[in-house]
Amino acid sequence: MFGVHNPETPFKLLTEANLLVQLSVPELVEKVLSRGEGLLTSTGAISVSTGKYTGRSPEDKFIVEEKSSSSKIDWGAINQPISENAFSTLYNKVLDYLKQKNEIFVFNGFAGADKKYMLPIQVINEYAWHNLFAHQLFIRPEQGELDGHSPEFTIISAPGFKADPEVDGTKSETFIIISFEKRIVLIGGTEYAGEMKKSIFSVMNYLLPEAGIMPMHCSANVGIEGDVALFFGLSGTGKTTLSADPNRRLIGDDEHGWSANGVFNVEGGCYAKTISLSREKEPQIFDAICFGAVLENVIVEPNSRAADYDDGSLTENTRAAYPLEAIKNIVSPSVAGHPNTIVFLTADAFGVLPPISRLTKEQAMYHFLSGYTSKLAGTERGITSPQATFSTCFGAPFLPLPANRYAEMLGEKILEHNARVFLVNTGWTGGEYGTGSRMKLGYTRAMIHAALEGELNNIETVQDEIFGLHVPLHVPGVPDEVLQPEKTWADAEAYREKAVELAEKFRANFKKFSGVAPEIAEKGGPINH
Ligand SMILES: Nc1ncnc2c1ncn2[C@@H]1O[C@H](COP(=O)(O)OP(=O)(O)O)[C@@H](O)[C@H]1O
Ligand SMILES: C=C(OP(=O)(O)O)C(=O)O
Ligand SMILES: [Mn+2]
Numbered sequence: 001m002f003g004v005h006n007p008e009t010p011f012k013l014l015t016e017a018n019l020l021v022q023l024s025v026p027e028l029v030e031k032v033l034s035r036g037e038g039l040l041t042s043t044g045a046i047s048v049s050t051g052k053y054t055g056r057s058p059e060d061k062f063i064v065e066e067k068s069s070s071s072k073i074d075w076g077a078i079n080q081p082i083s084e085n086a087f088s089t090l091y092n093k094v095l096d097y098l099k100q101k102n103e104i105f106v107f108n109g110f111a112g113a114d115k116k117y118m119l120p121i122q123v124i125n126e127y128a129w130h131n132l133f134a135h136q137l138f139i140r141p142e143q144g145e146l147d148g149h150s151p152e153f154t155i156i157s158a159p160g161f162k163a164d165p166e167v168d169g170t171k172s173e174t175f176i177i178i179s180f181e182k183r184i185v186l187i188g189g190t191e192y193a194g195e196m197k198k199s200i201f202s203v204m205n206y207l208l209p210e211a212g213i214m215p216m217h218c219s220a221n222v223g224i225e226g227d228v229a230l231f232f233g234l235s236g237t238g239k240t241t242l243s244a245d246p247n248r249r250l251i252g253d254d255e256h257g258w259s260a261n262g263v264f265n266v267e268g269g270c271y272a273k274t275i276s277l278s279r280e281k282e283p284q285i286f287d288a289i290c291f292g293a294v295l296e297n298v299i300v301e302p303n304s305r306a307a308d309y310d311d312g313s314l315t316e317n318t319r320a321a322y323p324l325e326a327i328k329n330i331v332s333p334s335v336a337g338h339p340n341t342i343v344f345l346t347a348d349a350f351g352v353l354p355p356i357s358r359l360t361k362e363q364a365m366y367h368f369l370s371g372y373t374s375k376l377a378g379t380e381r382g383i384t385s386p387q388a389t390f391s392t393c394f395g396a397p398f399l400p401l402p403a404n405r406y407a408e409m410l411g412e413k414i415l416e417h418n419a420r421v422f423l424v425n426t427g428w429t430g431g432e433y434g435t436g437s438r439m440k441l442g443y444t445r446a447m448i449h450a451a452l453e454g455e456l457n458n459i460e461t462v463q464d465e466i467f468g469l470h471v472p473l474h475v476p477g478v479p480d481e482v483l484q485p486e487k488t489w490a491d492a493e494a495y496r497e498k499a500v501e502l503a504e505k506f507r508a509n510f511k512k513f514s515g516v517a518p519e520i521a522e523k524g525g526p527i528n529h
Pocket of ligand 2: 055056194233234235254379
């Protein structure tokens with residue numbers, strides 16, 4: 001649909017090698033096992049460990065500085081430039097490296113479930129398990145859909161190839177490079193499979209706005225009435241967990257587009273965090289980890305091959321990848337109408353934001369732009385405990401264009417479809433990280449349930465004195481005192497100090513949005529005292 005065919009054809013350059021194209025799940029599982037890449041576990045999932053890189057590596061991510069895209073990119077710490085020369089040298093080295101391999105795995109499929117906006121993609125992998133991951137996470141072609149399939153973006157992942165920063169222009173042995181002109185994502189040095197899915201998300205964040213579609217870092221599900229809900233949030237805030245709901249059909253757990261027709265999933269699978277996973281608390285996800293699923297860095301008991309989800313010894317960022325169909329109640333294909341409820345998930349490490357509050361239109365814009373949350377342990381290299389961050393659109397690491405571009409689109413959509421917006425703190429309560437505790441999942445689920453059922457539409461709220469948020473006094477299934485952060489802290493003065501400190505951070509951060517309508521900054525943010 002984006003009309004540009006991949007001008008480079010890495011696939012053709014690789015014909016000397018042994019290309020294994022479009023292997024089925026059982027064939028890939030056999031390859032993973034026979035090549036010694038992973039183990040079979042007691043549920044039939046395969047388990048792999050990724051070595052040194054167990055989360056994304058944002059410092060090693062680059063965009064090629066090219067004429068056709070350069071002026072559009074929001075260059076900076078997130079979108080770091082690399083020269084065309086450096087890219088093509090590395091690209092040729094990676095291809096030469098892959099040509100030496102006896103087996104290379106190729107998946108052809110799509111990103112974007114709405115047929116009108118589907119992006120044909122190709123994933124070329126050094127490892128069988130990465131190709132299985134691609135098969136489960138991206139959209140699998142249906143019968144006949146590959147006739148004439150011509151990739152408009154190609155991912156090449158060669159983790160065994162290590163760059164030499166001195167000569168290759170990278171920062172380390174690892175690199176994740178997007179060339180929008182050549183339509184290639186080149187990955188080396190890291191085995192963390194999440195880089196592949198999040199690279200295609202970055203690509204969609206570049207391509208979709210040009211087609212008038214809003215790309216979103218959110219999960220989505222739909223109720224029996226056809227009511228669609230979106231859950232925005234940075235990694236670990238609960239998108240996957242909270243969108244898996246027995247009463248609602250899942251559209252997708254992480255990446256969506258919102259077009260004039262409604263929302264659609266970018267992907268064909270889910271990528272759940274599995275730390276402390278239990279059937280009791282998260283039954284849908286627990287049961288989805290069956291044959292064909294991929295467990296990353298989960299410790300497996302050597303004899304019984306049972307996964308020990310409580311063991312975080314390799315990383316807190318243990319993961320399971322499985323196709324959407326592994327969840328029982330899904331929408332297929334993953335497209336639905338316009339959302340009427342939008343939830344912003346924030347994991348507040350300060351422990352001062354209310355567990356749920358209803359946002360005015362100005363607050364919705366303010367909080368979307370601010371994207372206040374925490375980076376949770378393990379998802380990015382070097383993050384070992386929750387770190388407060390302002391991540392615009394709750395997905396700053398994946399946005400190649402300036403933030404306002406996305407925020408304006410959301411603002412228009414919220415107004416046009418009159419969606420109600422809630423801010424939900426899935427992070428800390430009763431104190432900051434270290435003294436307080438993580439919000440109970442059962443309470444968060446009850447609050448989300450009430451919000452989605454419209455039970456919070458016309459109820460009594462109290463306005464939070466520091467952030468100006470409208471907090472419900474009662475939510476079915478949640479003790480009243482849990483709803484008011486100051487009541488959960490042992491020391492009210494300590495609470496106030498922390499809250500004021502966070503409000504200051506909000507203000508300081510918001511200064512960077514100079515072009516924003518003044519009423520958003522004035523009416524959307526913390527109250528001036
Ligand atoms: N109150 C809560 N709400 C949501 N998730 C919670 C909560 N408390 C603990 N968790 C845990 O936090 C993690 C959320 O991860 P996940 O849903 O995969 O996030 P995301 O999809 O946004 O990256 C899960 O391991 C979940 O069990
Ligand atoms: C996979 C990731 O995020 P999420 O948990 O949001 O899917 C990630 O940030 O690497
Ligand atoms: Mn997720």
